[in-house]
Amino acid sequence: MNKQDYIGACCELVELQKIRNFIEDKALEFGLSKEAAGQIALAVDEACTNLIEHAYQFDKNKEICVSAEKNDNQMIVSIIDDSSPFDPLLVNRPDMEAYFKQFKRGGLGIQLMRSVLDKIEYYPAGSNSVNNILKLIKNIH
């Protein structure tokens, strides 16, 4: 049986630790290793940071909803927002060699998310939901 829990957070960077703690606790409860739990918490942090900084532009009146569920052998985290749709899957993978030569910063969060997750799905508002839904999926081994 699927069990889904969620946490609501204000659109402030100080909330990131609360979100990470929630995800890490759920991941351990779902049977992920400590290392894998840390990785999915990192991915969720990166996604929420992008939302707070770019989509909501630090608007404290906004809220982010993060839910966690276990489905067969997967942990699925859904991050729900009502900002303008932004599909992180459309962001090109950076050429890291060129990136380092330019000493750039930022823009690495999505690359990290891709590195630690097994699957990322994005459903912009209007398809099946009034909100955008980003699903971050990690297999439970």
Added chain:
Amino acid sequence: MNNTNKFAIIQKADSKVVKLELSGYLDAHTAPQLENSISQLINDKNYSILVNFKNLDYISSAGLGVFMAFVEELRDNNGDIKLCEMTHKVYQVFDLLGFPVLFDILDTEEQALEKFRKGDLKKNE
């Protein structure tokens, strides 16, 4: 993770090298603190910075971005930023993005200080 261990920086000087000891978590919320500390060091013309990660529990890309922001300026001034004593969890984040190519990441402070003494600089060529 717990809520009491937020983020802290302790600064110490060892000859020409300034050491920063990080603790807690380094994310988008706390990264500006580190950014301000390094900015201040550069303003004071300290260009050799050793960062000890022994007590840092967590880092996200916002934390990594701070090191990216300053490394070029430090090297342009014949200095460097060297990193040491990372936990496996923190090192893994650096490694996933290929940062060990750009930064010296050492097991111990002594190894990092020795690299500073020798003037070793990680080149990105």
